[in-house]
Amino acid sequence: MFTLALSLISPAEAEKAPQKKLIPEGVMNITKENTYPNPNQDEPLLQPSDLAKNLIQSSRVKIENPNLIRMLNETSISTTPFALGYKAIIYLGQWPLNYESAETSPNWEYQRINTNYYDNRGGEKPYQIHYVQEAQKVINGGLTAKVPNADEVKKMMLIKAAGKTNLPLAFETVIGLGTKKDQIYNIPRKRLGYLYAYAPAINEKGKITYGEVYLVLKGNKKSLVIKNVTSQGIGAWIPIQDYVSFSFAASERPR
Template identity: 50%
Template sequence: MLKYTLAFGLVFTLLLSDPSSYTLAKEQSKKETIELPSSIINIEKENTNPNQNEEFPHLKPSEFTKELLESSNEPIENPYLIKILNESSINKSPFALGMRATIFMGTFPLNYQSEQSTPNWQYQKVNTNTYDNSSGKVNQQMSYAQQIQKRIKGGLTSKVEQAEDVQNMILLKTRKKTKLPLSLETMVGAGTKHHQVYNVNPKKVGHLNAYVPAIVEKGEVTYGEVYVVIRGMKREIVVKNVTSQKIGAWLPIQDHLYFTFQVTP
């Protein structure tokens, strides 16, 4: 996917070995901590199908990457691009005086700016438990028990170029912003139970519904053509042809369920 164009017959490549580091672009949106209602229960310990957290390698830039990205005219947060730069280096040398080179890295989604993070506590229903106490004379108790395994997926709300990179940027930023265990996918295993009890009155039928909650994220992603420019011992990134696009995503809250309880005649 990536094409590297070396001007003036450049014989060394970006895949040399000089350590580097860059701090991710500063958050432009204010951090928001979303309070979970009491109807949401953490089932991480009870879940019979443990979820794995999505981890993104090379998020801590090397010194070389930091030098490049701090020189960029656009903030760069894309973990994949940072990973590529972390694996690259261009050694400074006194013999490089007078050298001029431009290296085209490719077109990338550069950063994501969050505009709104809204919870949807009833994103997808995953289970219903029913207790029939219509012929009973005293209160009966019921609790949650997952009947079948459920896989709940999130993702982008529209098609964009390099969707995986965009998803990862949105997920990372929204996790940091909301302080919630967000993911692109979560599993609820069959047989998962929780000890919280609900009372079903005599002559009534109890209905306990379980939902996977999610965050509805909306914002803007910025794209651009990324060039590494070398002028003697100076090394910098130049971004050209910058464009932006509105985007949204559904991000399930991992290992959490939202419960509603009703009794009917």
């Protein structure tokens, strides 16, 4: 991944992460308790070659797409001192070039994944329950609209959202059967108790920019020219990996 093109937060902002105020008290990390080991979604840093760096800096349109940067990294161009008057234009295809984030907001109750229940209406003292996942749940996110090169767009949106929230994000995460948390919830006597568990997610909104990419060779000079640039709004739901939001309710009647 290209460090310069994909810089998301300043060092001062990075020192403040994770944003503790972002996470409510009822949301808990279950990384250690989760019986399903979710894979780490962190992207390895892709260092640009000197050629790739120079080509990216020559473009008038910001380039953040890791796949395009990887292709430029693999490009090799031989130069010669006798290249005077030489000119070539090479079409590299239409690409999603960059994603500009406009809003990043959490939904802590994105999807209900479990309900633990106990009827204590016949009890004479409070009854304690805690969270136990009764079935494996797969939580999927996705884009809110169809766009070209959707996988590359999702990758850029994931990078931006993860950088802004400093939370573990993935477009698919799993809560395993039998996952538990020791936090106790008391059901009063003569009440029914419901402990709801939700998978949280980030709602990411912004703008994706597309363009046709040309590699221009003129003499010993090399540059990228972007033509037919277009932009469109896009949104995505991105689940927060290995976090669960809890809501407890006690009532006299079944809910």
